[in-house]
Amino acid sequence: MKRFAVLCVVLSSFLSFAQRLPELARPVNYKLTFTPDFKKNFFAGQETISIRVLKPTSEIVLNAVEIDFLNASITSMGVSQEAKVTVHKDKQMATLAVAKALAAGPATIKIQFTGLLNDQLRGFYLGKDEQGRKYAVTQFEATDARRAFPSFDEPAYKATFDITVIADKRHVALSNAKILSDKPGPDEGKHTVKFTTSAKMSSYLVAIAVGEFEAVEGESDGIPIRVWGTPGKKQLGGFALESAKFFMHYYNQYFGIKYPFEKLDVIGLPDFAAGAMENTGLITFREALLLIDEKNASIPLKREVADVLSHEMAHMWFGDLVTMQWWDDIWLNEGFATWMSPKPVAAWKPEWHVELETVRDTITSQSVDSLQHTRPIQQAAETPAQIQELFDGIAYGKTAAVLRMLEAYIGSESFRAGVNQYLKQHAYGNATATDFWTTLAKVSGKPVDRVMPTFVRQAGVPFVAVHAECNGRSTQVTLRQQRYLFDRERFNREESKELWQVPVCLKEGGAAEAGKTCRLLTEREARVDLPGCGNWTLANAGAEGFYRSGYEAANVRAIAGDLEQGLTPAERIMLLGDVWASVRVGRKPVTDYLALAEGLQNETSRPVMSELLSQLEYIEHYLTSEQDQPQFAGWVRQLLAPSIRRLGFEPRPGESEEDKQLRSRVLQVAGGTGQDPEVLAWARKWTDRTLASDSPLDNTTADTAFSLAARDGDSTLYDRLVEKQRHAKTPEDFYVYLDALNSFTDPKLIERNLKRALSPEVRSQDAVSVIADIMNLPAGGAPAWDFMKSHWDEIAKIGDGFAGAGLVEAVSTFCSVEQGEQVREFFTTHKVESAERGLEQSLERIQNCADLKSQQGPRLAQWLSDHEVRIGQ
Numbered sequence: 001m002k003r004f005a006v007l008c009v010v011l012s013s014f015l016s017f018a019q020r021l022p023e024l025a026r027p028v029n030y031k032l033t034f035t036p037d038f039k040k041n042f043f044a045g046q047e048t049i050s051i052r053v054l055k056p057t058s059e060i061v062l063n064a065v066e067i068d069f070l071n072a073s074i075t076s077m078g079v080s081q082e083a084k085v086t087v088h089k090d091k092q093m094a095t096l097a098v099a100k101a102l103a104a105g106p107a108t109i110k111i112q113f114t115g116l117l118n119d120q121l122r123g124f125y126l127g128k129d130e131q132g133r134k135y136a137v138t139q140f141e142a143t144d145a146r147r148a149f150p151s152f153d154e155p156a157y158k159a160t161f162d163i164t165v166i167a168d169k170r171h172v173a174l175s176n177a178k179i180l181s182d183k184p185g186p187d188e189g190k191h192t193v194k195f196t197t198s199a200k201m202s203s204y205l206v207a208i209a210v211g212e213f214e215a216v217e218g219e220s221d222g223i224p225i226r227v228w229g230t231p232g233k234k235q236l237g238g239f240a241l242e243s244a245k246f247f248m249h250y251y252n253q254y255f256g257i258k259y260p261f262e263k264l265d266v267i268g269l270p271d272f273a274a275g276a277m278e279n280t281g282l283i284t285f286r287e288a289l290l291l292i293d294e295k296n297a298s299i300p301l302k303r304e305v306a307d308v309l310s311h312e313m314a315h316m317w318f319g320d321l322v323t324m325q326w327w328d329d330i331w332l333n334e335g336f337a338t339w340m341s342p343k344p345v346a347a348w349k350p351e352w353h354v355e356l357e358t359v360r361d362t363i364t365s366q367s368v369d370s371l372q373h374t375r376p377i378q379q380a381a382e383t384p385a386q387i388q389e390l391f392d393g394i395a396y397g398k399t400a401a402v403l404r405m406l407e408a409y410i411g412s413e414s415f416r417a418g419v420n421q422y423l424k425q426h427a428y429g430n431a432t433a434t435d436f437w438t439t440l441a442k443v444s445g446k447p448v449d450r451v452m453p454t455f456v457r458q459a460g461v462p463f464v465a466v467h468a469e470c471n472g473r474s475t476q477v478t479l480r481q482q483r484y485l486f487d488r489e490r491f492n493r494e495e496s497k498e499l500w501q502v503p504v505c506l507k508e509g510g511a512a513e514a515g516k517t518c519r520l521l522t523e524r525e526a527r528v529d530l531p532g533c534g535n536w537t538l539a540n541a542g543a544e545g546f547y548r549s550g551y552e553a554a555n556v557r558a559i560a561g562d563l564e565q566g567l568t569p570a571e572r573i574m575l576l577g578d579v580w581a582s583v584r585v586g587r588k589p590v591t592d593y594l595a596l597a598e599g600l601q602n603e604t605s606r607p608v609m610s611e612l613l614s615q616l617e618y619i620e621h622y623l624t625s626e627q628d629q630p631q632f633a634g635w636v637r638q639l640l641a642p643s644i645r646r647l648g649f650e651p652r653p654g655e656s657e658e659d660k661q662l663r664s665r666v667l668q669v670a671g672g673t674g675q676d677p678e679v680l681a682w683a684r685k686w687t688d689r690t691l692a693s694d695s696p697l698d699n700t701t702a703d704t705a706f707s708l709a710a711r712d713g714d715s716t717l718y719d720r721l722v723e724k725q726r727h728a729k730t731p732e733d734f735y736v737y738l739d740a741l742n743s744f745t746d747p748k749l750i751e752r753n754l755k756r757a758l759s760p761e762v763r764s765q766d767a768v769s770v771i772a773d774i775m776n777l778p779a780g781g782a783p784a785w786d787f788m789k790s791h792w793d794e795i796a797k798i799g800d801g802f803a804g805a806g807l808v809e810a811v812s813t814f815c816s817v818e819q820g821e822q823v824r825e826f827f828t829t830h831k832v833e834s835a836e837r838g839l840e841q842s843l844e845r846i847q848n849c850a851d852l853k854s855q856q857g858p859r860l861a862q863w864l865s866d867h868e869v870r871i872g873q
């Protein structure tokens, strides 16, 4: 279960129509003074924008939404003129018109205005902590700076910012730059905080936070770093501070450009819609992803905290220092930060094996890209809703996977040198995709500028079919590429028109001269000769390629017999993904996958097992019928028995963090999918003992034990968990209890929990994940769907469409033609603007799942009944 699926996702903007600013002027500097009023939910603003007028004009157009203009004037060549303001609500713009035309050259715009401190988690908004203490904070990406100040709110209009905040005396004020002065006044009980001039940056990266915050402080390479939280949470910032210090030094070395901003503040906020946001010098976070109790936090959460922080810090170079010219190249930000983030984490905590998580992430992004309704990495977008929809699995995951392949293809040093040159060339400016690959091609001497467009401008994932034949002394391998699609009829019927330039690496099992052989596959079909004759051929050696490999049955059987010796853990993960991909399109029976699973009975690598376990849960959830389930459960119990024997039920002194996590995951699947009575009894006992105690929660185990206990839990257990959640000691504990409540299967408790999602007990940012989690339970799909429909008006208002888009995605877990029809019907009349592509993707996934079930369900049933004797225990 992943609580916050996407990093840096931004909230929707409600207007469907907006266009780009006319090229009349460019901003040079903004002087901004904000006076927030927490009681009246508004703020007063004063703004002076120094601009360069590009050609004579009598009007200047700015972006503005829900801003009240009190007065505006423009000064040019020493003459000041009052400006008439016309607001264009549909375009999110305002025109400032003057009587006498402005000459080309410098000019100054002065505006006094007021705006709303809203509760929609975007723009300039109010949040509050558990004690009801309010704070005000900004979230601007992609198009919401215009809600806080009239601006040239497009990424290419970079400028410097001089920000001043007038706040209550007890409130801290933070912004992108360091504090220049902090003086009492102007009114009694207030102080005025002036910040130094910021670096040149895009408007979506401006940030302000005002409230009662506390920090832990440190530094790295001379850069001050502070980790902030609301009162009482400061001690939970230590882990993030230590990570940030390590990452700062790592990035300074890697990029060869010292951190370009003078300080780094990182703040955890109770009300925050995205995972985190990379505002220049002031990173904002959902607090549960930043502030943790290091001693008791679960290891997956620690990994996630480190990963998100590393991602956001990478943005300081990728995104903040060098920014994409327009949103169509958002992948230059998000893909890079996602690709980069495991590097410093792996250097800091090699024992976490984040490099293997990236292989799993590659498979996940291949899955999105196997839909007909996927999109190319580079994608035109004009309206705020279209721009918002670009923050998806393609911009993040696929791009990261493609960059990983590219790095392997040209070599990591060459890649780093190219990145360094690209950043230096465009520092404090903007860049495009072409700028990037032209530089990398030049530095590496390899045809990066031919390889990359095939992956960036063309949607979909290549499928490379492998046929190997021994001619006595060497192996002739034929590779044939086509686009992979989950839609098996289409995939098997027609040859796709797409052609990629794929860096492919092969290796052989048991051959005399084992080793990787790599080449660039540019044609539809190509032959590669490998020296000697091995007993199998692997087509994605190193597991770094962004393609799916199609193996013949005999080849898979041979590899399966040599998994431990012949393949690295990364290659085992990729093989699992590849074989499953062939099952999805009917090229292999699901039972081949289960046979492969049996070959992994003694697997000890946590990421390899995790990949397998997730797939087994999927098979149980979607491909087994009620009659098959006991047999499948029996098979799962038998499969997992060696792991349980090795790991036991309770943590052992001195064991690795990987084993501790693996135990938790294995028990979860043995108890859930395997219905293992011994595991279920353990979970109930562990839960009882833990809920009765006041000791800190062991969160690595709690997630598993609570969710298993809740499956058959009654209202007494539900009430106890609610009570614990109310008094949770850390943000993580809070969410562990919240997740446990989503696992109950008793219909009355499901009903109760759905109602609770929209009550004040659950923050609006979490409502959607509660409903989605319940929807994902076999027993929860129908009630959650009915609940969603009958409360749609309320849900649609949350975050101005944010929750609605989340639920469009959540319904993708349905798996029948009828459900697909209901989904289409409902969302056709209840449109979610920022989820148009999302809806098509969900409908396609439902259709694919229903097809897979009809195709593979009977085969699975037959196989299970053939194996009954063996697994009946």
Ligand SMILES: [Zn+2]
Pocket (backbone or CB within 6 Å): 007, 008, 278, 311, 312, 315, 333, 334, 337
């Ligand atoms: Zn990001």
